[in-house]
Amino acid sequence: xxxxxxxxxxxxxxxxxxxxxxxxxxxxxxxxxxxxxxxxxxxxxxxxxxxxxxxxxxxxxxxxxxxxxxxxxxxxxxxxxxxxxxxxxxxxxxxxxxxxxxxxxxxxxxxxxxxxxxxxxxxxxxxxxxxxxxxxxxxxxxxxxx
Numbered sequence: 678x679x680x681x682x683x684x685x686x687x688x689x690x691x692x693x694x695x696x697x698x699x700x701x702x703x704x705x706x707x708x709x710x711x712x713x714x715x716x717x718x719x720x721x722x723x724x725x726x727x728x729x730x731x732x733x734x735x736x737x738x739x740x741x742x743x744x745x746x747x748x749x750x751x752x753x754x755x756x757x758x759x760x761x762x763x764x765x766x767x768x769x770x771x772x773x774x775x776x777x778x779x780x781x782x783x784x785x786x787x788x789x790x791x792x793x794x795x796x797x798x799x800x801x802x803x804x805x806x807x808x809x810x811x812x813x814x815x816x817x818x819x820x821x822x823x
Contacts, residue, residue, distance in 0.1 A: 717800040723774040725807070725818075728782065728795050731757070732820055734765040735793065746790035747822075756784045783819075795820045 689697075738760060739747050748759040760766035773780035783796040796819040807818040 720774040721799045721801050724780070724797050724799060727771045727780075728797055728820055730768070731760070731766065731771075731782075731784075732795060732822075734760045735795075735822075737765045738763055747786050747793050748784075749786060749790050750784070751786070753782045753784045792822050794822075 735747055735756075739745060741763075748756045750756040750759055754770075757766065757768070757770065761768070771780050771782060772778065780797070783794070785794045785796070787793065796817055799818045802818075807820055
């Protein structure tokens, strides 16, 4: 025998569609937020790696007699030029991973050139091995060599 089904039993109700759409929207929002946070951490990792590379070059520069001091240049560009000229660093300039523009880093030697501070602005505040300050983005984070 043939049975006829009620036409209303086919398809989805409006409530079911709204619930499914809401769940998909929430998942998409969570994914976008996670991606943005991960991207910021990755860019900060690149900035930290740049500072570590310069820090290593500064230590090699200082370890060579008769110098035994850090470069006396008061600017980042001057210090990079000194390290490039001494063949400790082969990077003419550091570029920001976010927009490929020259990034503003800071190099501050002590008065006797026996210590220094390397600083950069980071998008997140958690940087292992660095002193970070600032209450709003960007955070100023520094390597300090006593």
